Amino acid sequence: xxxxxxxxxxxxxxxxxxxxxxxxxxxxxxxxxxxxxxxxxxxxxxxxxxxxxxxxxxxxxxxxxxxxxxxxxxxxxxxxxxxxxxxxxxxxxxxxxxxxxxxxxxxxxxxxxxxxxxxxxxxxxxxxxxxxxxxxxxxxxxxxxxxxxxxxxxxxxxxxxxxxxxxxxxxxxxxxxxxxxxxxxxxxxxxxxxxxxxxxxxxxxxxxxxx
Amino acid sequence: xxxxxxxxxxxxxxxxxxxxxxxxxxxxxxxxxxxxxxxxxxxxxxxxxxxxxxxxxxxxxxxxxxxxxxxxxxxxxxxxxxxxxxxxxxxxxxxxxxxxxxxxxxxxxxxxxxxxxxxxxxxxxxxxxxxxxxxxxxxxxxxxxxxxxxxxxxxxxxxxxxxxxxxxxxxxxxxxxxxxxxxxxxxxxxxxxxxxxxxxxxxxxxxxxxx
DNA sequence: CCCGGGTGGTGACTGCGGTCACCAGTATCG
DNA sequence: CGATACTGGTGACCGCAGTCACCACCCGGG
Numbered sequence: 001x002x003x004x005x006x007x008x009x010x011x012x013x014x015x016x017x018x019x020x021x022x023x024x025x026x027x028x029x030x031x032x033x034x035x036x037x038x039x040x041x042x043x044x045x046x047x048x049x050x051x052x053x054x055x056x057x058x059x060x061x062x063x064x065x066x067x068x069x070x071x072x073x074x075x076x077x078x079x080x081x082x083x084x085x086x087x088x089x090x091x092x093x094x095x096x097x098x099x100x101x102x103x104x105x106x107x108x109x110x111x112x113x114x115x116x117x118x119x120x121x122x123x124x125x126x127x128x129x130x131x132x133x134x135x136x137x138x139x140x141x142x143x144x145x146x147x148x149x150x151x152x153x154x155x156x157x158x159x160x161x162x163x164x165x166x167x168x169x170x171x172x173x174x175x176x177x178x179x180x181x182x183x184x185x186x187x188x189x190x191x192x193x194x195x196x197x198x199x200x201x202x203x204x205x206x207x208x209x210x211x
Numbered sequence: 212x213x214x215x216x217x218x219x220x221x222x223x224x225x226x227x228x229x230x231x232x233x234x235x236x237x238x239x240x241x242x243x244x245x246x247x248x249x250x251x252x253x254x255x256x257x258x259x260x261x262x263x264x265x266x267x268x269x270x271x272x273x274x275x276x277x278x279x280x281x282x283x284x285x286x287x288x289x290x291x292x293x294x295x296x297x298x299x300x301x302x303x304x305x306x307x308x309x310x311x312x313x314x315x316x317x318x319x320x321x322x323x324x325x326x327x328x329x330x331x332x333x334x335x336x337x338x339x340x341x342x343x344x345x346x347x348x349x350x351x352x353x354x355x356x357x358x359x360x361x362x363x364x365x366x367x368x369x370x371x372x373x374x375x376x377x378x379x380x381x382x383x384x385x386x387x388x389x390x391x392x393x394x395x396x397x398x399x400x401x402x403x404x405x406x407x408x409x410x411x412x413x414x415x416x417x418x419x420x421x422x
Numbered sequence: 423c424c425c426g427g428g429t430g431g432t433g434a435c436t437g438c439g440g441t442c443a444c445c446a447g448t449a450t451c452g
Numbered sequence: 453c454g455a456t457a458c459t460g461g462t463g464a465c466c467g468c469a470g471t472c473a474c475c476a477c478c479c480g481g482g
Contacts, residue, residue: 062350064358071350085343094350121329131342132296135349139273139282139305142353146393147275150439174460182357184440189461191439203460361469385430395470400431402469414430429478436471441464448459 006031010106013054016077021120025052029106034099041097047086049107052079056103057164061096069145070157070180071095072137073164081134084127087113150183150191155200157181162210171207217242221317224265227288232331236263241318245310252308258297260318263290267314268375272307280356281368281391282306283348284375292345295338298324361394361402366411368392373421382418 007026014022030049034040040058041047051058051074058074060082074080074097082095087110108116117124144153157180161170174188181188192208195201202209218237225233241260245251251269252258262269262285269285271293285291285308293306298321319327328335355364368391372381385399392399403419406412413420 062354064354067358069353069357081342081346084339085347094347117335118332124328124335128295128338128342131292131339131346135292135342135346136296136305138346138349138353142280142349142356143273143275145353146280146356147278173458175458185460186441186462187439193461384428386428396430397432397471398469404431423482425480425482427479427481429476431475431477433474434472436469438468438470439466440468441466443462443464445461446459447461449457451456452454 010054013076013104014106017126018120018122021116021122024112024116024120025106025108028112029108031104031106033102033104035102036099038099039096040099041083041095047083047110049109050079050083050087050113051105051107053077054104054106056099057101058103059098059100061098062094063096067182068096068179069141069182071141072134073100075164079127079130081131084131145182150181150187151195151198153181154188154191155195158201158208158210169204169207169209221265224287224315225317228337229331229333232327232333235323235327235331236317236319239320239323241320242315243318244313244315247310247313249310250307251310252294252306258294258321260320261290261294261298261324262316262318264288265315265317267310268312269314270309270311272309273305274307278393279307279390280352280393282352283345284311290338290341292342295342356393361392361398362405362409364392365399365402366406369412369419369421380415380418380420 010026010029010031011022014025017025029052036056040051053074053076055076058080060071060074060080061068062071080097082097117127144156148156154177157177158170161172162168174192175185177183178185178188192201192203196203200211202211221237221240221242222233225236228236240263247267251262264285264287266287269291271282271285271291272279273282274280291308293308328338355367359367365388368388369381372383373379385403386396388394389396389399403412403414407414410422412422
């Protein structure tokens with residue numbers, strides 16, 4: 001029975017949940033930290049725990065034959081719906097999760113999940129909301145891909161990043177952007193130039209400024 | 212208090228659910244039928260009930276500026292996740308639902324849903340599975356759109372239809388296919404020809420045969 | 423009967439964006 | 453110091469697929 005020094009931290013981070021659920025999660029969850037750049041989950045892997053992000057940010061991709069498409073970000077108080085399905089259906093993951101900003105996650109062991117879902121309506125509700133959010137996000141994404149041209153998609157992406165980071169100046173390489181959008185580096189360069197002449201962005205040495 | 216003559220029918224169709232839940236659904240649900248071609252739900256509409264399909268088939272589209280993309284089908288014992296979110300979050304629908312084969316649906320009033328979700332773990336589980344299924348379907352869809360060419364997408368679509376209807380001969384117009392794939396009629400004609408020369412399909416007067 | 427609506431079929435054009443090849447600038451490291 | 457490996461930048465090319473403008477059918481209704 002080792003005393004958990006993290007308990008105060010956890011209690012603070014889990015305040016958005018009802019108390020009995022907090023206790024259960026703290027007792028059975030596993031607190032972990034990962035530095036930016038870590039790949040938490042690869043395609044085809046099985047998942048043994050559902051991650052609940054407390055701090056930092058994860059990026060989730062679909063990956064097909066070395067090509068990637070950014071699906072969504074996981075921010076504090078959020079979780080990963082793909083891991084839900086992997087756990088609830090016991091199927092391998094079809095996505096890739098990477099750490100974008102150093103994260104602290106609470107790993108919820110799959111054994112207890114079903115029971116918790118029954119006992120704590122709040123957790124159930126949280127999971128539902130997650131599914132619903134991710135679904136509409138994915139839907140918007142597919143609409144972007146199918147019905148909008150690259151300039152629009154790129155601008156939408158940049159605005160997302162702006163909201164996400166809180167900065168109007170983004171320090172992203174063209175290559176990174178290309179990967180997130182499933183496009184090519186040169187194409188992004190060209191398109192950014194185009195957006196600049198249109199006055200939507202300004203290209204600086206330090207990064208891209210959204211106007 | 213009118214006697215429900217549909218009760219036997221409903222009991223038969225709801226056998227996949229536990230008995231108390233069956234009773235609750237039968238008591239409060241509304242049985243409805245719609246002929247093929249009916250549009251049940253338009254973009255921007257609010258939803259007041261969650262449809263549970265008992266017979267027939269619905270088609271669900273995303274619609275953006277007169278362009279469509281087929282998202283999924285709803286078959287017996289299934290429901291519509293977009294209506295979940297519309298009900299649970301009280302937001303307007305962003306999709307279109309059409310009847311493809313005459314359907315019988317049981318409409319579950321939104322007022323009771325939350326309570327049922329709490330009281331009947333089975334319903335809760337059913338909803339989760341629905342979300343999960345739709346999510347992976349949508350994911351596959353987006354991968355198709357982004358990473359695969361039209362011939363592949365078309366072939367995948369045709370094989371879906373084959374599984375769905377059970378017939379290897381499909382009676383679809385090129386226009387219908389184009390709408391489902393968010394493409395254009397002429398393009399589908401061309402691509403079908405290409406698939407025929409490759410030996411993947413055979414074009415007959417009565418329809419398309421999948422080989 | 424013709425007319426209007428639906429089918430499928432085809433050729434020509436076009437543009438988006440992915441690919442290739444290459445260049446220059448900068449930073450890091452042995 | 454040169455070697456290497458990142459970055460962004462650019463011009464040429466080209467293929468997929470969306471669009472336009474047709475045509476030939478076939479069918480049902482007035």
